[in-house]
Amino acid sequence: MKKEENDAFSQCHPAVGFFFFVGAIGLGAMILHPLYILASGLFAVTYYCLLRGTRGLKTVALSVPVFLLLTFANPLVNHDGQRVLTYVFGRPYTYEALVYGMAIAGMLIVMLLWAGCYNAVMTSDKFMTLFGGVIPTISLLLLMVLRLVPNMIRKVAQLAGARKCIGRGAADNATKKEKALDSLNVLSALMTWALEGGVITADSMKARGYGTEKRSSFRMQKMKSSDIILLSVMAVLAAAIVRLIAGGGTAADYTPIMRITPVTGEHLAGFAAYCVFLSLPTVLYIKEAVQWRISRSGI
Amino acid sequence: MKKSQIVMFVMLLAVIPATLLLGMRLPGRSYYLLSAVVALEILVPFFMAFEGRRPRPRELVTVAVMAALVTIARVAVPLPSFKPTFAVIMLAGIAFGPETGFIVGALGALGSDFFYGQGPFTPWQMMAYGMAGVLSGLGFAEGRLARKNWVMGVYCFVCTVLFIGPLLDTSTVTIIATKFTWENMLPIYLSGFPVNVMQGLCSFITLFFFGNAILEKLERVKTQYGMMESEDGI
Incomplete structure (x- = not known):
């Protein structure tokens, strides 16, 4: 870096x-x-x-x-x-x-x-910074995606860990089918969590006046x-x-x-x-x- | 007619053919450049439509979550080339319609390339992933196809193997093929085929076991919080 x-x-x-x-x-x-x-x-x-x-x-x-x-x-x-x-x-x-x-x-x-x-x-x-002016909404979306991904990766680890603790996760020597189904289960749980969390983000955005003024960007x-x-x-x-x-x-x-x-x-x-x-x-x-x-x- | 629809027609009928005509006169391996430019030109009307709609925060966040899940689908499943990427995009298309499906796919591709590295394939990927969302959105809109797990699974499998996979392979062709003969291009498509089948199979399994469960989740959030509506439900 x-x-x-x-x-x-x-x-x-x-x-x-x-x-x-x-x-x-x-x-x-x-x-x-x-x-x-x-x-x-x-x-x-x-x-x-x-x-x-x-x-x-x-x-x-x-x-x-x-x-x-x-x-x-x-x-x-x-x-x-x-x-x-x-x-x-x-x-x-x-x-x-x-x-x-x-x-x-x-x-x-x-x-x-x-x-x-x-x-x-x-x-x-x-x-x-470059595209925020031309395609503000898409740029904002991209920004949100880039923030959500590391967040979600952490959550995936937590979910998988929790499933393992209660004996529902895939063991290390599990078959491919078990591993695949387990990760799909995690993904499904992640989706619920992320969508619910999104509502809070959206309300917070609205409360702080999203869409009322032109967006500024992080880099000045x-x-x-x-x-x-x-x-x-x-x-x-x-x-x-x-x-x-x-x-x-x-x-x-x-x-x-x-x-x-x-x-x-x-x-x-x-x-x-x-x-x-x-x-x-x-x-x-x-x-x-x-x-x-x-x-x-x-x- | 909406502004974005006019742009779409202008793109399809004038700009893209003009690009192709101009590109044929360029020397060297301009077909790569050409195809990337055309892929970007396909993105423009969709992006314009989305920008023009001035989506509410709740819709924005939902789209962002779905697009992030596209990336996660590539990371979270520990098996190579067995990623439920297309299943996530297609579910978004089914739940929110073709336009939003396109945005989820295109953004998911662009976003995940920030983690996996951008490359000459990025415009193609954005276009192909976006098309996956459009295809599913069109197929299941207004009850055209039944929203049953196996129907969605088979539809997604067929789309992946016959359309999205070959579209992505075509980007490989424009990057590495030296001659555009069948004899020359066939090996690339053939080597891509097993990967596409695996991807399709994974999408099928995802939708077959979880299709309606996930759709219900999306619908529930939609009704519970009034997402994707023109006015926020507050």
Whole structure:
């Protein structure tokens, strides 16, 4: 938790974070070019590890077998391609399909890593701040759900414990059927308790004037000028990347014939824009760390 | 016509086809992006209808409790891929109607992903879970189907195996498939099938043994405290 709190990018306005992740994941989904996937992967891994520390490295290491599995599985179902490496079950296992599998697997892992960063940066309170104005009722509902779940998990443990005490719960060596029926019984009891409790919550809400005034949110966050600058920079970069994609600058075909657009000349600028866009959180993190070092050494 | 209904028609007849047309011209694996955007566009009219209705606190809390139970259903049962998630959503749909059923499902999916981790599948999950609520709400509205335990159980099983499960598998297809041929997509659907059957079976068992018991609870709270009524019963 501490690491995430120290992250400069997490301190920005929620809109900045949301725009970045929509861009990183959305643009990533449109580009199958190996160089772009590699670049996105590098930045995703760096930022993920900055956020999560050694735990992050573990997740990254765990994604390697998934990457390999998806890579080698693709030629088993996709038989297009020019260069046949071998035959599996009488079907051609091609080089092109293998590279294609690598690209898809890489893209998937990169998307999941960015989603992991999203989970660390865009906490539920930020989500609420961002959407509380647009969909106030749904946001409030979400807030209630997020509060109820841990509450209910505690209650489930209490209910299960109470049932065990009076000899009605499922024993540790119970059959699957007994376990399933027991947990459904607990769920049913939980439902009664939660619905009754809900009435009290609702009355309390009404008593305190729910719906009479616009809701305020937990995070008191104003758009700072630095947030606006960051948003505009990201918008310009994203527009440049979208132009590049629309112009076919990131086109990459794998099967049946491999055709990968080289990153040269005018495309280089687009690639640079992509890298700068994705590096923003990492750059902010490092800038903050360096500033902290300098200001500390000045003491 | 209600505003939300107009939005629904505009979405179905104009925005979604436009998204699909535009998306076909995008390069790369844009079909993932496309499908996620379409899933979100399906959410919009439902959310608008709910917002526009200005629900009372008692209705809000009940919906929140049901949506939280969707998450709990994933946590509380200690058997893998044997979760009464859909049973809870479908009961909400049966008790409170398709619109509220959708909200419970969509919110349950979004809420539980805050605990299990958001991913590229979240928009799909919201849409599919919401649809489970709509399906059950439509099926049992105005006494179309008898609210008997076995009827609800079978209906929920059929919906899960034939509709909701494949819908969720389709999200997997858009994320990992490299080619949209039957030969290529079939393994993904086939590998999803046993999971769907297990889920369906679990929903069936839940509804078969507890269906009406839980429905009665919901109805009792509804009448006892005047929940889900247009005006609070205070």
